[in-house]
Amino acid sequence: MKAKIHVTLKSGVLDPQGKAVEQALGSLGFAGVSGVRQGKYIELDLDETDRAKAQANVEKMCEKLLANTVIENYSIDFAET
Amino acid sequence: MKAKIHVTLKSGVLDPQGKAVEQALGSLGFAGVSGVRQGKYIELDLDETDRAKAQANVEKMCEKLLANTVIENYSIDFAET
Incomplete structure (x- = not known):
């Protein structure tokens, strides 16, 4: 399962x-x-096939490593590969 | 009109x-x-209201500044604001 993560600065x-x-x-x-904002876009492949577990897992990754939640928001999408 | 641009490294x-x-x-x-790839995500607001002109304009921005087309691909989406 492929996860697509957007990390953007909070408004x-x-x-x-x-x-x-x-x-x-x-x-x-x-x-x-006007209003140019630059963020990060991360794609990753997961062995996990259960959508809910994958979501929970990727959220943890964002909280721990991928996003600085003090100043950044993140959003997660999934695509079947 | 809001443009959302993804710039990713070519495979x-x-x-x-x-x-x-x-x-x-x-x-x-x-x-x-596995297969973690990191790219850029850029949002910008355009005064242009014509979709086709906006698309052409943003493509030019990508070619000239936002993406290094030797090693990067870009994709453009639009959202009405």
């Missing part, structure tokens, strides 16, 4: 990386772009 | 960041995890 948390991208896009001539 | 390109995450998960006791 209100300053995103200097996003700001830098926004300014770079502006200076490349792309107008009308 | 076959070594992903040391993903490997590091995989090893860290292993040493935290998560078994059965």
Whole structure:
């Protein structure tokens, strides 16, 4: 089973990386772009075949390693492989 | 209009960041995890309201700045805000 994890900064948390991208896009001539936020996208393969167990497992991974839950949110999707 | 962009390493390109995450998960006791790949996830707001023009515009942004198309793929989704 393949898990797809998005880790994004909570709204209100300053995103200097996003700001830098926004300014770079502006200076490349792309107008009308705002609110750029950059996050992480992680894909992983799980041996676990039970969906509920996989969900619980990946949530633990996010809490312990993949996301800093003080400033980041995470969301998890699954795809059958 | 909100654009959601995924930038992922092409398959076959070594992903040391993903490997590091995989090893860290292993040493935290998560078994059965493999094929960890880490990419970028970018959200941005566009003033453009025409879907086709927005798509063309964001593709240009990806080619020019957001993705290194030699080693990375990108995919673009749109959401109405």
